[in-house]
Every structure is written in C-alpha cells, then in structure tokens.
Amino acid sequence: MMADGAQKMKKGAHARILGASIFRNIVCIFLCFLSLIPFWIMLVNATRSSTDIQMAFSLIPSTHIWENFQKLLYQANENVPLYRYMINSLVIAGFSTVLSVYFSTATAYGVTVYRFKGSQFAWAFIMAIMMIPTQVSSIGFFRFMYNLGLSNNFIPLIIPAIAAPATVFFMRQYMLSALPLEIIDAARIDGSGEFKTFNTIAVPLMKPAVATQAIFVFIASWNNFYTPSMLLSSQSLYTLPMFVQLMRGERFRSDYGIIYVGLVITILPIFIVYFALSKYIIAGVALGGVKE
Amino acid sequence: MAKTAKQKRKTVEYSRYGYYFIAPFFIVFAIFQLWPLIYTIGLAFCENYTDTMFNVEVGPVFNGIDNFKTVFIGKDGALFNTYTFLSLWNTIIMWLMNFIPQILLALLLAIWFTDTRVKMKAQGAYKIMTFMPNIITAATISVLFYSLFNYPNGPVNQLLLELGIFDEPFRFFQRKWATRGIISFINFWMWYGNTMVVLTAGVLGISPSLFEAARVDGASSFQIFKKVTLPLLRPILLFTLVNSAIGGLQMYDIPKLLTISGYGDPDYMTRTITMYMRELAFTGARQMGKASATSVVLFVVTLFFSLLLFYIMRDKDAIKERKQNKAVQKELARKGAK
Incomplete structure (x- = not known):
C-alpha cells in the first residue's frame, strides 16, 4: 500500500518533470527563433528584388542577391x-x-x-x-x-x-x-x-x-x-x-534590396567569427561575470 | 649579514620593474582619458561656441555656472524643464523598460539551466543562439530594425496586415511609446543572453551542497530560490545591475540610427543624453560649453547610480554581523578595562 503510493508519487513527479522539460524547451526554442528571425528576414530580403520586398512579406529566399550586390557596389563606390x-x-x-x-x-x-x-x-x-x-x-x-x-x-x-x-x-x-x-x-x-x-x-x-x-x-x-x-x-x-x-541616407533609402545586402556584408564577418568561436566567447563571458 | 643586505637590494631592484610594466597603462590613461575628463569639466564652466554667422569660435572663456543654469533651468524658469533632463529621462525610461524584463528572463533561464532535476540537454545551443545578437554591430542591428519596422512596406507592417491584425500600416516611428518600445526591445534582445550566461555561471558557482541541504530540509523550489540562490547571487546581480545601468545611460548607437532624422523622433522623445550632448557640441552653433555641462550631469548621474546600486545591494547581514562583532569587542574591551 505504502509502496504503491510512493510509486504513484514517483510517477507523478516523473510526469511533472517531463512536462516542465517540454515547457522549458519550447520557451527556449521560441527565444532562439526570436534571436534568429530578424537576421533571417535580412538574409532573405537581401536576395529579393526591391519591388518584391515592397510587395509582400516572405521567408523564402529569391535569386536577386548578385543584382542587389552589384547595385550596392555601384551606389557605394561613388x-x-x-x-x-x-x-x-x-x-x-x-x-x-x-x-x-x-x-x-x-x-x-x-x-x-x-x-x-x-x-x-x-x-x-x-x-x-x-x-x-x-x-x-x-x-x-x-x-x-x-x-x-x-x-x-x-x-x-x-x-x-x-x-x-x-x-x-x-x-x-x-x-x-x-x-x-x-x-x-x-x-x-x-x-x-x-x-x-x-x-x-x-x-x-x-x-x-x-x-x-x-x-x-x-x-x-x-x-x-x-x-x-x-x-x-x-x-x-x-x-x-x-x-x-x-x-540610411537618401541615396540608399529608395532601394531596400541594397540596404539589406549592405547589412549582410557588415554582419557576415562577425557571424563567421561568432559561430567559429562561440564556445570560447560564452565561456569568456561566464568567466568575466564571476567577479568578486 | 652581507648576504641578506644583498638579497634586500635585489628585491628592491625587481620591484622597480613593476613601474615599467604598469607605466604604459597609466600614461595612456592620463593622456586619453583623465586629461579629456578634466578638460570636459573645465569646459563646462566656459563659454565656448561657434558663431554661425561669421563662423568664428567664441571662447573658451570662463563664465562660471552659466552653462549649468541653461542645463538645469528651462526657458520658462522651471527647474529640470530642459532638453538635457528630457533626454536624461528618456534614457532612464528606455533603460528600465529593457532592464527589468531582461534581468527577470535571464534569472529564469539561469535557474532553468542549472536545475538538476529538470535537465536541459540543448542548453549549449540555446546559449549560443540567445547570446548571438549581443556581438552583432549595434549600428547594423539598429538599421535592420529601422528597415523591419518601416512604413508602409516594412516586413513587420506587411506581416501585421497579412495576418489581419491591422487594417492599415502603422507608423511605428511616429509614436512615442512605439519607438521607445522598439529601442528597449532591441536592447533587451541584445543583452538578455549575456546576462543569462553571467547569471548561470553565478548559480553554478554556488556550492551544490547548499541546495541539497535545503532540499533535505524540505524547502520548496521557490523557497530555495528566495533563501539560497538569490542572496548568494547578490554580488553578481550587483555587477550586472551596475554594468547595465552605466551602459544604459550611455545608450547611443541604437536610438541614433533607428529613426530617420537621427535626432530622437518623434519630438525628441527617444533622444538620449549622449545624443543630445553630441548634437550640442557638433551641430549648429557647436555649443561645446553647454555640451560639457551636459556631460558633467551625465558623469554625476552615472556615479550616483553606481553608488546607489552598491548601497542598495550591500550585504545587510554582513554589516549586521560586523556591527555585532564591534559591539561584542566593545563589551569585551569595557570588561577588560574593569
């Protein structure tokens, strides 16, 4: 009788832990999504033509990246x-x-x-x-x-x-x-x-x-x-x-495709460095934070 | 005898090198940080601007506290009714709007990630993802969000229309609270990952036996959090608070690049104190004197905040204990005297 109750309690506790684990993982996945989505939109829009960007929202990449890049170079290199x-x-x-x-x-x-x-x-x-x-x-x-x-x-x-x-x-x-x-x-x-x-x-x-x-x-x-x-x-x-x-100036404001490509170019080096070294970076932040 | 004298001389000789090693730091600090700070404070008491009509610089001439008068007293004669204090207020509001949710979420995640009963296997990946915005150039993030929230064709507006949440595009950057909210959100989004990593390290630094002891004594999770985790995290929370407050007061890149004019749209309601300071100094009449007075206000507020936070977060138990020790010692001394 006692053992049965204990087992039931154990089962209950187990279910609770599983529930908590699922809930917490869902929250964390949502937060990861939140971290990534602005950059994803940026990447996608960098590949779309300016008219497409103004027409509708999309999360699917297009094929205009090279064109946008050329236009950016043309505008920026003035x-x-x-x-x-x-x-x-x-x-x-x-x-x-x-x-x-x-x-x-x-x-x-x-x-x-x-x-x-x-x-x-x-x-x-x-x-x-x-x-x-x-x-x-x-x-x-x-x-x-x-x-x-x-x-x-x-x-x-x-x-x-x-x-x-x-x-x-x-x-x-x-x-x-x-x-x-x-x-x-x-x-x-x-x-x-x-x-x-x-x-x-x-x-x-x-x-x-x-x-x-x-x-x-x-x-x-x-x-x-x-x-x-x-x-x-x-x-x-x-x-x-x-x-x-x-x-952000006048010269670029009219063409969104260029802006997004420009942003990608400024972010890309940091992205590469971060994903190559993220382990060390996070360990470094943790170390630096534990100050007495 | 002779040997010890020689040894002594040798140690003195070595210690001299200490000065050589720290000299570059202090020389550079004196030239590039200390002197500019003194210079700024000095300029705050000087009349110094550029006459835009003839394009000649006026001053710097000592003019007492005139700059501070214009910084503190508004045109209508009311104290603090100035652009300096409006921008300071904007800065503090936007800092609070990002810091409160930031610390709460970071604390929650830190507790989840260190929970020994509900283990989270993917936490390494979560940390990498949520920390990521922190290292991306703030200027780029700001322009990115400017593009995302653009009117009328920004992706956010498009999405809100497509989902039928709004009937027509929303002008985010013409609404005070919407713009402030976006700036606070960007700061929150960039920094909670960092704070979470720091706090997780802090919780892991607490001896596990303390948690076990509490659990054996039948403490609930919330009780453990309140009575064990939180008090022991105090130094790290203080560090996070002070760091964030000081950083928050200097907020510049994001509000500067987020709105079209760059002057804190709408109606200067998102203009931070550093933005205002630089507008004074580098645009129009280039009022270096008044800008310096504004910097001094910022300096004093920064100092005040860090001291206040230290005071609030001080270890009350340790102080009580010290007081008790002192009282006991006094008592003993009195008894000894008798």
Whole structure:
C-alpha cells in the first residue's frame, strides 16, 4: 500500500518533470527563433528584388542577391570603394586588439608579480576607473584631439586601447590562478631579464586568457560607432558601422534590396567569427561575470 | 649579514620593474582619458561656441555656472524643464523598460539551466543562439530594425496586415511609446543572453551542497530560490545591475540610427543624453560649453547610480554581523578595562 503510493508519487513527479522539460524547451526554442528571425528576414530580403520586398512579406529566399550586390557596389563606390570601410575597420580593430591585450597583460603582470610602493593603490585605481564610461569625457577628448591635429586620424581610435581596465581585470584574475610565481623566480635564477621573462614565459602561459580577451576587444572595436563617428570626418577613413549610417541616407533609402545586402556584408564577418568561436566567447563571458 | 643586505637590494631592484610594466597603462590613461575628463569639466564652466554667422569660435572663456543654469533651468524658469533632463529621462525610461524584463528572463533561464532535476540537454545551443545578437554591430542591428519596422512596406507592417491584425500600416516611428518600445526591445534582445550566461555561471558557482541541504530540509523550489540562490547571487546581480545601468545611460548607437532624422523622433522623445550632448557640441552653433555641462550631469548621474546600486545591494547581514562583532569587542574591551 505504502509502496504503491510512493510509486504513484514517483510517477507523478516523473510526469511533472517531463512536462516542465517540454515547457522549458519550447520557451527556449521560441527565444532562439526570436534571436534568429530578424537576421533571417535580412538574409532573405537581401536576395529579393526591391519591388518584391515592397510587395509582400516572405521567408523564402529569391535569386536577386548578385543584382542587389552589384547595385550596392555601384551606389557605394561613388566616393569611396566599399572594401575601404572594411579595411579601415580591420586596421583599427586589429591594432587595438594587439595593443590592448599585450599592455593589459603587462599591467596585470606589473601589479601581480611585483610588490612595489603603490602597487595596491594602482590596482584599486584600475578597479575604480573601470566604472567611468568613455562617453562622459568625449567632448574634452574631441577638442584635445582636434587641437593636436589628430581628429581625422586613426591614432585616437587605436592608442587608447592600451588603457583598458576591464581587460586588465580579467588578465589579473586569470594570472592569479595560471601563473605561479615560482616560475618567474626560476627564470630569474637562470638569468632571464624581467622583460624577457614576461614575453617568453608569462605571455605564453596566459594564452587562453589572451585569446579570450582578444576576441572581445576585437569585436568591441569592430562594432564601435560612437568614437569613430565623432572623430572621423573624411569619408575615406570611415569604418564599417559608419558605412551603415550612410546607408540610411537618401541615396540608399529608395532601394531596400541594397540596404539589406549592405547589412549582410557588415554582419557576415562577425557571424563567421561568432559561430567559429562561440564556445570560447560564452565561456569568456561566464568567466568575466564571476567577479568578486 | 652581507648576504641578506644583498638579497634586500635585489628585491628592491625587481620591484622597480613593476613601474615599467604598469607605466604604459597609466600614461595612456592620463593622456586619453583623465586629461579629456578634466578638460570636459573645465569646459563646462566656459563659454565656448561657434558663431554661425561669421563662423568664428567664441571662447573658451570662463563664465562660471552659466552653462549649468541653461542645463538645469528651462526657458520658462522651471527647474529640470530642459532638453538635457528630457533626454536624461528618456534614457532612464528606455533603460528600465529593457532592464527589468531582461534581468527577470535571464534569472529564469539561469535557474532553468542549472536545475538538476529538470535537465536541459540543448542548453549549449540555446546559449549560443540567445547570446548571438549581443556581438552583432549595434549600428547594423539598429538599421535592420529601422528597415523591419518601416512604413508602409516594412516586413513587420506587411506581416501585421497579412495576418489581419491591422487594417492599415502603422507608423511605428511616429509614436512615442512605439519607438521607445522598439529601442528597449532591441536592447533587451541584445543583452538578455549575456546576462543569462553571467547569471548561470553565478548559480553554478554556488556550492551544490547548499541546495541539497535545503532540499533535505524540505524547502520548496521557490523557497530555495528566495533563501539560497538569490542572496548568494547578490554580488553578481550587483555587477550586472551596475554594468547595465552605466551602459544604459550611455545608450547611443541604437536610438541614433533607428529613426530617420537621427535626432530622437518623434519630438525628441527617444533622444538620449549622449545624443543630445553630441548634437550640442557638433551641430549648429557647436555649443561645446553647454555640451560639457551636459556631460558633467551625465558623469554625476552615472556615479550616483553606481553608488546607489552598491548601497542598495550591500550585504545587510554582513554589516549586521560586523556591527555585532564591534559591539561584542566593545563589551569585551569595557570588561577588560574593569
């Protein structure tokens, strides 16, 4: 009798778990659908002719992608060739990434490995400035760069990447667990100079953290619209997000097919990077979030 | 004796390198962030604009708190009745409209994904999909949504007409709440995946034995959530809140590129404070002084929010405990003195 009741309860619980599982999966599938559908519509409309797009809604791809692409090139290349924006974005994001990751590792190394006067303060300071967004100082930043004659230049978009408090924070967290100080001492005994030790021993040991942060810095720089759109005025220096802004202009507005193809082109590189590295990206977000 | 002296000298020698390693960071920070910040604050107290008639720059000349007067007091003399505070208000509203559903959904998903009784096998795929919008260029997403919600032939309007929900196309970007809603939705949609991943990591960081102990004691799922999960998630929730609030206050790309004019249609009701700041500084009379005063307001509000959130989320139990400890120590000290 008792056993029967228990079994019934077990069965009930089992059914409840199954029900919950189905319900939760349905919700999650819906959310995945929600994440994808705008991009799907974008892809589909990139393959449709402008008149089709205006006629009716569709989720089935058509065959006009090449035509749209040609038209986009024709429209966009009037002043500056389209690939130029991509190269500009690539140059800025590439240099920013290298500088940011290297110097953030160096800064984290400096405050972790050495006990010098003010090392505690330096660390507290880096933590404190992590909260200050760049936007609040942008007016002064612009004027200062303008006075230096750097307003139409990539330098103010690349060099500031050296001081990235959030990257330093991540690097230090990782360093505490992955870089035993004994190794550095051993290197010293072997007569390795401090900078050589850093470059040949510390940086290779930090590789996983360096890779994770490189992805994040690159994506953030690639996506940055705020600072480039404030500083750059000559169109040959525009970045990809600024090209996106151009596409809203009169010249493109009449032809939807072109806009959608243009959007696809700006998204495609990031899509490829994301689906190739999504595992590491999500692991990196999870790590970065668990801050004390 | 001589040896220890030598050793000591050696450690001092090494520690010197610490400065070399952190020097680039601090030099770049001073030039590209600290000085611009000081410069901005300084400009906020200066008259500085461009005379559009003769195209000459006026100033910067110190003019006290005149800029702040125009930022705080409206033309009708009412406090806060200015475009600065309207845009600040817009920003806060749109942040709240995205953050509240975002944190709730992220928390729910985090709990589902860490539930040991109802296991979700496909959660890796779900995470990859729901996180994805977060890394796509915000400018592109904004223009994409602008195209999707376009009048009269945007896909959303087409769909709503085909399904018979609307009789005629809807002008989304001419309605205040529709436009605000779209901006908030984009932010929500871009960020809940990120928040969910962070919170999931947080829940996984809690010792499983605590959940087991609670379950053995007969606690219900909701009780476990309220008494175990939520208090232990507090530091991560704080991190998420502060991050999102600070990021939300700087909102720019999406509202800037979503509407046709780029000035916060309709009637400046979706203009955020950073948008307004840049309009002041870089369009028309290029009012750098007033724009700087607006930046200072944004800076103070940002600081205020982060301190307030820290205050609200502070660990009350830990403070109580510390107070009790202090009281006990005092008591002991008093007794000891006797």
